[in-house]
Amino acid sequence: MTSIASNSRPAASLPALNFNTLGLMFISGFFATIAFDFWGQILSPALGFANLSPHGLAQSLLGSLGLPNNAFAGYFVHFYVVGLIGYPVGWMFIFAPLWQRIIGTTHWLLPSAIYGFGLWVFAIGGITSLAGLPFFLNFTGIVWVALVGHVLYGIVLVAMLELIRSRNG
Template sequence: MTLSSKLSAARAGLFRSLGLMFIAGFGATVAFDAWGQIVSPALGFANLSPHGLAKSLLGAYGLPNSDFAGYFVHFYLVGLIGYPLGWLFVFRPVWGRVVRRGGWLLGAAAYGFGLWILAIGGITALAGLPFFLNFTGITWVALVGHVLYGVVLVAVMRAFGGR
């Protein structure tokens, strides 16, 4: 195989991974938002407003923090790009080397739990909000939402041929 064909194959693999990442991130973000903004309130639990957390973070650093900016950060930067990149290039390789026999569902749920720690434990603090939002109802709805996000993300990637 020539260097040119190797580069071409690598480029094709990269574009396939990016496409898969966007499709899976879209499905997972829709599942997260449907849980947090439709199902959870319908069951009498808290209503999530993840774009509000993004707005608070942007405002804390003096950046534009309109509704559009909050939705853009939440849906596009985090849901379609950031979290899927974290799974593909950080968590999945580490999980595969450390655990080896956990199965994809356990790994996906663990990833979602880690996202919850990052978002509700870390990002809230950076945004000047109470640590874990004072463990109110939003905290627990967000836990379910982030685990759901992780599971849907990985399930969609597997359904479309990703490992």
Template structure:
């Protein structure tokens, strides 16, 4: 069964198989690259803040008493969160909840709302757990991160849509 056929028949939740893992991985790669390109190339190029998401991951790991070197920060941000965590959240939590309450329909609005939710989670929640100021005191990095997380959500779901086409 092809990826598009398996996911088209999935109902509320996708099947737990290698097609779904591949979908999450590929969509996560493109979305994370878009997030990092925005936050580390475009935004600073415009004179705005430079995102350093591995720094937040390092702070969180350190606050939890875990190893928090550069490798750990990059590994957590890119692999655990970008390639699997956020795609899992979309496929198994947000999208099913959205469809239960709003219904099936387009993908652009829910993906942007999901990205906004990721921003609230990361910049509003994880920063607090990591011992950093709430929403990073609403400095420039806060707003660059908002755009980055919404962009992540949109790119991730757009890639999933393209990969699902027959």
């Protein structure tokens, strides 16, 4: 059995399931989540826009599912489950391979921004409804701050992946 090095794998293939991939997910997800939270909880309110509370959405979802929904659980789900694992998995194992297969090779900026937009639709359009909140939170100011935050997340996530990959050869 012959294995193909990750640098020579076809563009539309999935990443290897190993510690390197897990490390890429955690590092890129960490910086993307920090950028998201910096925008939504520090910069946006400082500019007079809404203050994001993604842990609050996670708490609402957990409560609607009958699970513990204290502040720790909300932060844990937002930062670890979603930011470090869920959204990076979505990019690396679903969106990026589909983009490569359907669209082909492009610069990473456009698909990363589209991915962020998709995350916004998923989180604010879908998860809010599952959590028993109004659809797209009735399009209040927080929705538009969340749009910028999710697109920023997607861009930072992929920028970090590209930076790490370029440094590793």
